[in-house]
Amino acid sequence: MAETREIVIPGEVLCDAKEKKPSYGTFIEDGKIISKFLGIPRDSAGYLSVVPLSGVYLPRGNDKIIGFITGVEKAGWMVDINAPWSAFLPLSEAVDEFIDFKKTDISRFYDVNDVIYAQVSDVKRGDVVLSMRNPMARKLKDGVTIKITPSKVPRLIGKEGSMINAIKEKTGTIIRVGQNGVVWISGEKTDKAIKAIKLIEKKSHIIGLTDEITELLSD
Amino acid sequence: MGMKTDEKLIMNGKRLDGRKKDEIREIEMKVGVIPNANGSAQVRFGDTVAIAGVYGPRPLFPKHLQESDRAIIKCRYNMAPFSVEERVRPGPSRRAIEISKVTRLALEPALFLEDYPETVVDVYIEILQADGSTRVTGINAASLALADAGVPMKDLVVALSGGKINDTLVLDLCGKEDNYSDADIPIAFMPRKKEITLLQMDGELTPQEIKTIIKNVLKAGEEVYKKQKEALMKKYEE
Numbered sequence: 001m002a003e004t005r006e007i008v009i010p011g012e013v014l015c016d017a018k019e020k021k022p023s024y025g026t027f028i029e030d031g032k033i034i035s036k037f038l039g040i041p042r043d044s045a046g047y048l049s050v051v052p053l054s055g056v057y058l059p060r061g062n063d064k065i066i067g068f069i070t071g072v073e074k075a076g077w078m079v080d081i082n083a084p085w086s087a088f089l090p091l092s093e094a095v096d097e098f099i100d101f102k103k104t105d106i107s108r109f110y111d112v113n114d115v116i117y118a119q120v121s122d123v124k125r126g127d128v129v130l131s132m133r134n135p136m137a138r139k140l141k142d143g144v145t146i147k148i149t150p151s152k153v154p155r156l157i158g159k160e161g162s163m164i165n166a167i168k169e170k171t172g173t174i175i176r177v178g179q180n181g182v183v184w185i186s187g188e189k190t191d192k193a194i195k196a197i198k199l200i201e202k203k204s205h206i207i208g209l210t211d212e213i214t215e216l217l218s219d
Numbered sequence: 220m221g222m223k224t225d226e227k228l229i230m231n232g233k234r235l236d237g238r239k240k241d242e243i244r245e246i247e248m249k250v251g252v253i254p255n256a257n258g259s260a261q262v263r264f265g266d267t268v269a270i271a272g273v274y275g276p277r278p279l280f281p282k283h284l285q286e287s288d289r290a291i292i293k294c295r296y297n298m299a300p301f302s303v304e305e306r307v308r309p310g311p312s313r314r315a316i317e318i319s320k321v322t323r324l325a326l327e328p329a330l331f332l333e334d335y336p337e338t339v340v341d342v343y344i345e346i347l348q349a350d351g352s353t354r355v356t357g358i359n360a361a362s363l364a365l366a367d368a369g370v371p372m373k374d375l376v377v378a379l380s381g382g383k384i385n386d387t388l389v390l391d392l393c394g395k396e397d398n399y400s401d402a403d404i405p406i407a408f409m410p411r412k413k414e415i416t417l418l419q420m421d422g423e424l425t426p427q428e429i430k431t432i433i434k435n436v437l438k439a440g441e442e443v444y445k446k447q448k449e450a451l452m453k454k455y456e457e
Contacts (some may be wrong), residue, residue, distance in 0.1 A: 007451075007452055007455055008450075009366065009375065009451050010371070010373070011372060011374030011375055011409070011410070015410070027331075027373075029373075031451075034373075034411075036331060036371040036372060037241040037369060037372075038367065038369065038451055052369045053369070054243075054257070054258065054367060054368060054369035055257075055368065055369020055370070056257065056275070056276055056277070084275065084276040084277055084278060084290075084335050084337075084338040085278060085337065085338070086278060125336050125337075126336050126338070149369075151369070205455050211268065
């Protein structure tokens with residue numbers, strides 16, 4: 001049996017509020033820090049947080065995400081970003097040249113069902129604005145997308161990209177991982193890469209996963 | 220409730236199924252039974268089986284249903300046509316609509332809905348097999364499914380029914396006891412602070428009896444809570 005990390009459940013008392021400071025995934029009640037999620041508690045420099053093991057993506061500024069265009073508006077695009085809210089990509093944040101939109105149909109830049117790699121530039125409550133003003137931002141062509149639990153994205157990438165680079169190297173694929181849990185894969189052995197990614201998602205809480213993945217890929 | 224029978228429901232301190240008066244039925248809980256849903260759970264109390272699926276938080280349309288400062292819960296309790304001996308007519312009945320509403324009210328206080336404004340959390344509860352106390356079984360399943368879906372929660376919600384049969388106060392009524400009981404009380408509560416979120420009563424009891432039943436349910440609920448905790452942990456054990 002592989003070693004697992006400590007797991008807490010919602011409503012579980014983690015520690016006294018005087019000892020540590022509450023961070024993401026926790027709240028204070030009656031002078032105690034309590035977990036909000038089913039997740040793994042983490043202590044960094046006196047701040048106690050709980051990383052949820054499941055859940056939807058919560059957009060935050062400067063996140064790099066993969067989105068699907070769902071609608072072309074007058075001066076921008078509506079984008080599905082796998083979150084509780086849909087996002088808006090304004091024309092000014094997407095195209096550099098001057099556009100007279102009385103004469104131009106902006107669907108020639110991005111059209112419905114296109115996949116884009118973009119950055120979240122602003123979040124106000126449920127109002128999410130995207131931007132393509134990032135050197136990495138672009139339209140993703142000829143690939144497949146799969147969805148994983150957003151909280152497991154850091155695990156998929158690994159320490160300084162060790163895990164994702166191993167998968168890329170062994171399968172000869174190009175992979176883009178959005179922080180919203182959408183993964184875009186293009187290349188020859190796509191099926192093998194998908195299998196590895198699904199395994200990481202399933203066993204993300206097990207210590208020593210990198211070795212297991214390397215073994216799976218070297219078969 | 221309400222029906223009369225000559226059958227003795229309690230004989231020599233033992234109930235119909237051989238339980239003691241404050242003994243609850245065998246409990247089985249399983250998390251993650253519906254891969255398509257964000258969170259799901261199946262709960263069995265004796266012969267009562269409920270399955271719950273949670274979707275969301277996700278965008279809510281039409282827009283006039285949205286709340287600008289918080290998410291809303293949509294809850295649906297439904298009995299499968301084959302869940303009882305005589306077929307249940309499919310579709311929402313007066314009873315199902317009422318239980319859907321009280322289930323929603325029982326779950327709402329445990330959630331941080333203000334984290335997801337303008338969205339909806341859909342909770343679907345399906346009763347696969349009914350043998351009394353279906354609403355509390357449904358609430359237990361929904362509570363686990365919500366935790367599994369990663370919806371931020373103040374605490375889990377634990378539910379258990381109490382009642383009175385043949386002038387004896389009992390816990391966790393089964394179908395037959397439910398039909399011929401003097402009174403039954405489904406209770407849901409948040410175990411950390413023992414806050415009650417659902418309290419209904421059908422029948423007649425004295426104030427003192429109600430107090431005793433609440434006390435017994437809160438005590439026996441600890442065991443249900445332990446089972447919930449185990450079920451959540453088990454999903455991530457391997």
